[in-house]
Amino acid sequence: MEKMPLKVKLYTFSVIIIGIITLFAGITHISVDMVPRIIFFSLLGIVAESLIIKISGNIYISMNFAIGLAAMLIFQSPVVSIVAFLSALLWVVKEDGKWVHLLNSSIYKRIFSGSAYALSLTCATIVYHRVGTVYGITESIKFNIIGLLLAISIYTLLDIIIFSMLSAVLENKYFWMFVKENLWLALNVFGLSPLGIIIATAYMNYGWFAVLLFFGPLLIARYSFKLYMDMRHVYFETIKALSSAMEAKDKYTNGHSYRVADYAVGIAEQMGYTHDALDRIKTAAVLHDIGKIGISDSILNKPGHLEDNEYVVIQKHPEIGAKILSEVEFLGDVSKIIKYHHERFDGKGYPEGLKDAEIPMEASILAVADAYDAMTSDRPYRKAMDSHTAMNILVKESGIQFNPIVVKAFRDYLRKHGGEMAHVG
Structure with a gap:
């Protein structure tokens, strides 16, 4: 573990412990027929997390929540924690001409990010699974609209709280100041939500190949946006x-x-x-x-x-x-x-x-x-x-x-x- 203040260690270690517990809960819910889907969406998540775009300073965006939301709608089970954890752990990105991956970067930071993502997405999944009336979107798939809105809100809230608290203990400043700074995350999450629903719909109706066909144009759009930012x-x-x-x-x-x-x-x-x-x-x-x-x-x-x-x-x-x-x-x-x-x-x-x-x-x-x-x-x-x-x-x-x-x-x-x-x- 990197040398860091005690309160930072306590906070990050607490999040990691809760995240690991969430991950093990997901593992206990695995059935044999889920394994190919878990692998497929984990790979998609790793690719999405690897295609981050730097906006400014330490602010980055990725398409990964769209994959996480699709997994939530498809599995409706704590197994989404596995998809979340692996995608935040195994991403690969090229920085300054050098490939950054699990073996040459901070494993502790990756485990923290994976734990935070697994925790937020699993809580959102539990909320979605337990809430309310189901409204039909197509004949072959039904989504709980009320549960979906609540789940996205819960995910956003937890994500903002976790990383605002991390910034507060790192910089020894007020928590609410970082909450205000991180509110832009809500726009990113809600903006990606329709994409997650579309991916889930494509997978449930037409299988993994349809998701790959849809993923291609998204990568092109992402590449165009990256060129603009560069x-x-x-x-x-x-x-x-x-x-x-x-x-x-x-x-x-x-x-x-x-x-x-x-x-x-x-x-x-x-x-x-x-x-x-x-x-x-x-x-x-x-x-x-x-x-x-x-x-x-x-x-x-x-x-x-x-x-x-x-x-x-x-x-x-x-x-x-x-x-x-x-x-x-x-x-x-x-x-x-x-x-x-x-x-x-x-x-x-x-x-x-x-x-x-x-x-x-x-x-x-x-x-x-x-x-x-x-x-x-x-x-x-x-x-x-x-x-x-x-x-x-x-x-x-x-x-x-x-x-x-x-x-x-x-x-x-x-x-x-x-x-x-x-x-x-």
Whole structure:
């Protein structure tokens, strides 16, 4: 077992024990005629789990729940735990040119994932098997619609709880914060549910060959989506490289964008933003100064204060940045945040002189994070301020330059995070 804190060991070991008990319960329900079906759906599950697609950070999606749901409808027995456990244990994926499999990755993590999946899917199966009236879908197969909805809900709830609790004990943060972050899993599960029903229907009516015929187009669709995500990743990495190139022009702003991203995400978390919004704000923060790539070095690196005509030029960088990013479809929302991050709450900002609620809240968050890091970093014309002084300026400008809601959230965030930040305001 990898070295980990005691509470993490206790939690993961508890889930594994319950999962293994569930697995043995499934094994006791096996009959000889089930074996070919168990092997078939386990192989499908392994393939589905091996075809994961990375969305961002540690977020991945796969088609595996569709296979699990189909198994639930076909077996209506705890044997689904075997399908779930094997698919989460034996997946194979290629990462950075290297094949990752059971023998060269963390077996403990795989057993934990398999146990969690087996537990959630088995509980869902029990709920489905025990609930209510059966409604006909076709002449040869009937599904319990009420039980199906409840089973999917139970599976989703358990999945979110298990992995939110894992994140909470790993990072020593509030459980409910991770529950909100993981709510997107519900969309993935409910989105795959019709596919699971179709696979079960195809198998019960036409056998395993029909499932394979149906599985082929799904693999093609998955491949197309992966190509899109890969292209999206390449676009984003290219733009980040441009941003880094821009920062390389000015030694005083080196690392600025990533510090601003940390502050902006902290503010947004304090304000209760969901995972998608946090990801959008982080992206905007990393890229917020990309427009400066179109500004002359002599202006960017001027040691003294700017002349009026030079200040007019530097004010163009939010629009330049927004224009660059607007050319990339999936960064459209990000470009709007960047365009307005120099607007002021009193309407005296640029480029459009927006005020109060006219300014997107994400842009107001970025404005506060950007200003704080600028004040606490060395500049050609002054030394860095201490955090206490910078925070006091933000508070003084609350309701004038900055959105008061955002300033309060930032103040609360900094107070929570110890170190030299603990004494601010």
